[in-house]
Amino acid sequence: MSQPFDMDLFLDGVLRGSYSTRQRHLRQAKLIQAELSKRWQLETPWAWKRKHVAWFLDHRLAERSQATRYYYLLTVQLLTRRLEKSWVFHS
Template identity: 75%
Template sequence: MSRAFDMELFLAGVLTGSHSTRQRHVRQAKIIQAEIAKRWQRETPWAWQQKHMIWFLKERLARRSNATRYYYLLTLRLLARRLEKSWV
């Protein structure tokens, strides 16, 4: 049986800022991961495509405030930077 994916370890190289900011990014990345895994059956960020992140922003955050969407966008940018993708 494989171990669960460690999002905190995955983002460790690109996380900067205060402890609370890093924790927020990790928490939001875990939420993004869970939603994409539930909808698309893609368990790790290495399997994600740009359409998965766009889907999350448009569909899952549609009824959230502008501030919430902005903070999730920052987390998605960190994920894209870690994956070395030019999705932003």
């Protein structure tokens, strides 16, 4: 039986800032992971492609406020840095 993916450990090396900021990034990253897992059965960020994350930003956050989309974009930038990808997303 495999262990569930640990997003806390995955982002540990790139998380900076206050405790509440780190918790927000972790909460949002877990939500992104859950949505991509539900839609494409991609359990870990290593399996994600740019199109999957772009889908989340474009479709799942379409009805959210500009501020919410901005904070999710910051979290996606952390995920991109951790994955060592050159993905660029615009708000």
